[in-house]
Amino acid sequence: MVGISIAIIGAFLLLLGGFIVKDIVVAKRAANKYVHYTVRGTVTSYLMLLPALLLLCVFVFLPIVYSLGYAFTDYYLLRPGDMKFVGFDNFVQIFKNFSMHGNVYNATMNTLKFVVFVVPLQIGMALGLALLVNKPIRGMGVYKVFYFAPVVISLTVTSFLWVRILGGGDTGLLNSFLVQLGMDPVSFLYDPQGSMYWIIFISAWQGCGYQMLIFLSGLKGIDQTLYEAAELDGASKGRQFLAVTLPGIRSVLTFVIVTVFIGACKIMVQPMLMTGEQSFTITLNYLMYIEGYTYRWVGYSSAIALLMTIVIGAITFVQRYLLKEED
């Protein structure tokens, strides 16, 4: 374990050393002597970079390399000495579990459901709010503050608050009103059909104020004379939105779609705190956490993480490509 870490960092340093030598040789051979390295300057530079490089290596670079490596081992956290290379066993097990509709299948489906619904919902709400607040009407600044308010509370607070609102029995806020209306209390969060939709709704409620601000900064950047020109041409409000507003905020929209998408893929705190481990709310990130942390099967968990990273990375790449194509 320690040996591998030292080997990886050693390889990294060796590579760095190689590039240093290469740069020096190239600079020496260059005719114009434009680049001039001094020993003093080089030592100072590396001394000043040292804290960042060291931390980057240990806490960013090594985890990436390890998540690649662990995925092909049977690493159990408490028995690091017993780690064996098992090839694609973890992946075979994941696909077996998926095809037998085990927890990998549930987690995949729930995550998919969350992403597919929350991304358009949250972005649509954020864009709608931004357009509303951007209207040149008095008082909109105050409304903006109201819409932004849920962003201020953390995901933990959001989860615990909504557990009390949607809670089962007649002590939850929503159920207390249902009981008043003569209905039976519903256990919203433990309803296999509806639970995930409540989590989607709550996440959009909590998060969309932030994207509203991003859209707002994009809308402020649009040249107002474009609207006047469109008005003169007799373009309707809808036409103006499609022809002026959307192109005007395209780069902002790309940014929001990519960040909300990546954030949605990682969903974990809400199901963890609102329902705990349940087949109808478990998500991939949560499953990875349970396997790797609760059960300490780091190898198996890393294989899930690797698959997730590949899928998220590929979709992010496609999104950026599709949305930037016309630039």
Added chain:
Amino acid sequence: MDKARKIRLAKRYTSRTVVYLGATLLAIFFIFPLVWMIVTSTKTEMQYANDLGSFATFLPNFSDLSTFFGNYVSVLTQYDIWKYGLNSLAYAAAVVVGNILINALAGYVMAKFTFPGKGFISFIIMFLLIVPVETTIIPLYSIVHNLGISGTVLAVILPALVSVFNIFLFQQFFTNIPKEYIEAAQLDGASQLKIFLIVMIPLSAPIVATVATFAFIGVWNDYIWPTMVLPSPQPGEWPLYPIQAALTTIQSIDGVTTGEVMASLVVTSIPIFLVYVFAQKHIVEGIGAGGLKL
């Protein structure tokens, strides 16, 4: 006033009224849970149960002012939430200061120094910036575990000190600062570290403020990582949990009332609320900087 103008004005007023009505309904939708949280935090379990199911559940109960802040008193004295709050503040302070110094230093070197190997290091930075590293929490946990710092505050602070995005942000900023500033300071015989601390950091005040704001919010709101690496609170000892993690502990105490839970949620949210009020400008700037990334 001619008729056409009257109609136009009337139309405008109706459309305004509709906008205001819609905006108000939306506002209620966004803040009713927060209002309910704050109002409930001032109620005893009896008052809470009585008001439930009627509109009074959204209104404060002033009938007995002696219990109005009772939940806050018990959350602070009985459940020691102030200790967890202090922990969170300490973690945030360490991370904010360390994060700025370390990443600004690296960004400064990358922007203003020529040294062999620079191309390779800037490639690594760009690589880490683009590659999605969303799911490395378990390998990170195994590294922290094997380093032997699991269970200590270092496990919370150290990994949060470095941020590739912040290095990149500082590098962009320092690139635009004229070299003359550095040369003038060098003529005065200042060392490189001194130039960085006395000249560069003050020059980059706006970006320092933005990075500090986001780092603070990040640490304060972090929940999963601290619960993974820190031991859960033991009676009679000063806990290591930050405040978000403590919410789970408070939730699961036997006999905790709804009002007390709500009070703990409010206490947890107050510092972030203050940050959003007082550092608004830096947050908007940070959102702009995030957009630059693409």
